[in-house]
Amino acid sequence: MCSHVRQMARSLSSPAASKLRAVIMGPPGAGKGTISKRMVEEFQLAHLSSGDMLRNHISKQTKVGQKAKQYLDQGKLVPDEVMLKLIMVELTQASETGWLLDGFPRTLGQGKALAEETSLSTIVNLDVPFQTIIDRVKGRWIHLPSGRVYNDDYNPPKVCGKDDITGEELVQRADDHPDTVLERLKLYESQTKPVIDFFEAKGLVKTFSGTESDVIWPQVKEYINNINFF
Ligand code: AP5
Ligand code: MG
Numbered sequence: 001m002c003s004h005v006r007q008m009a010r011s012l013s014s015p016a017a018s019k020l021r022a023v024i025m026g027p028p029g030a031g032k033g034t035i036s037k038r039m040v041e042e043f044q045l046a047h048l049s050s051g052d053m054l055r056n057h058i059s060k061q062t063k064v065g066q067k068a069k070q071y072l073d074q075g076k077l078v079p080d081e082v083m084l085k086l087i088m089v090e091l092t093q094a095s096e097t098g099w100l101l102d103g104f105p106r107t108l109g110q111g112k113a114l115a116e117e118t119s120l121s122t123i124v125n126l127d128v129p130f131q132t133i134i135d136r137v138k139g140r141w142i143h144l145p146s147g148r149v150y151n152d153d154y155n156p157p158k159v160c161g162k163d164d165i166t167g168e169e170l171v172q173r174a175d176d177h178p179d180t181v182l183e184r185l186k187l188y189e190s191q192t193k194p195v196i197d198f199f200e201a202k203g204l205v206k207t208f209s210g211t212e213s214d215v216i217w218p219q220v221k222e223y224i225n226n227i228n229f230f
Helices: 003-013 032-043 050-059 063-074 080-093 108-117 130-137 178-200 213-226
Strands: 021-025 046-049 099-102 122-127 140-143 148-151 205-209
Touching: 021 032, 021 178, 032 046, 032 099, 032 122, 032 148, 032 213, 046 050, 046 080, 050 063, 050 080, 050 099, 063 080, 063 178, 080 099, 080 108, 108 178, 122 178, 122 213, 130 178, 178 205, 205 213
Parallel strands: 021 099, 021 122, 046 099, 122 205
Antiparallel strands: 140 148
């Protein structure tokens, strides 16, 4: 069972499960996965990470995975029709509980489809300088089955190269090569920034600026605790 499904099952069984329907946005490497991990634990949410879903499909060599691999390897965006199918199925399954979307929407087409299908509580937007991002992703390691993220400097695993929970091997992402990161940052500017503008006009975006996830996290927590989303 992949991580977001496990998390979803936990949420469904928890009496404290909230009905928050949130999106976390920000450039690649901004710390969306890092802040998401804390949000889903704190607020008992299903974590729907589009990147983790795609990497799981690629590692299992499913049809979706075979289609998506070429895009991820080049730092390009997977076509909207593939992403929309994938995410809408997950959202339907999570409709009874609170959820956090991470990595979706990323194009105006995806944003408009999401706005039509759901009533969002909020969008947490991480604003982190590009140079900080380029330095960070060099040291990133991930546990593929769960999507858990480590960093050589910031949050190293207890045992080098091994996941803290399962002891399984950690890997570096193929798309974390510096040239590919630059391509992803460019795409973020041209394709994803307009999505933020679209939701900003609806009054849904709360932006957190900074370079440290440990400083940003308490601000996000306080903000979520104080919004009325029921
Ligand atoms: P995805 O997996 O969503 O990648 P991304 O958005 O590019 O973001 P990342 O996962 O790289 O970064 P993050 O913000 O989660 O940062 P993290 O917490 O890891 O998507 C990958 C690909 O899939 C896309 O390029 C595309 O091809 C495809 N795709 C996905 N969704 C799609 C969609 N909707 N439409 C079309 N295509 C789609 O942090 C980064 C690093 O920094 C880590 O090493 C972390 O430990 C470290 N770190 C975090 N905080 C700090 C800190 N304060 N100090 C030091 N290091 C820190
Ligand atoms: Mg991520």
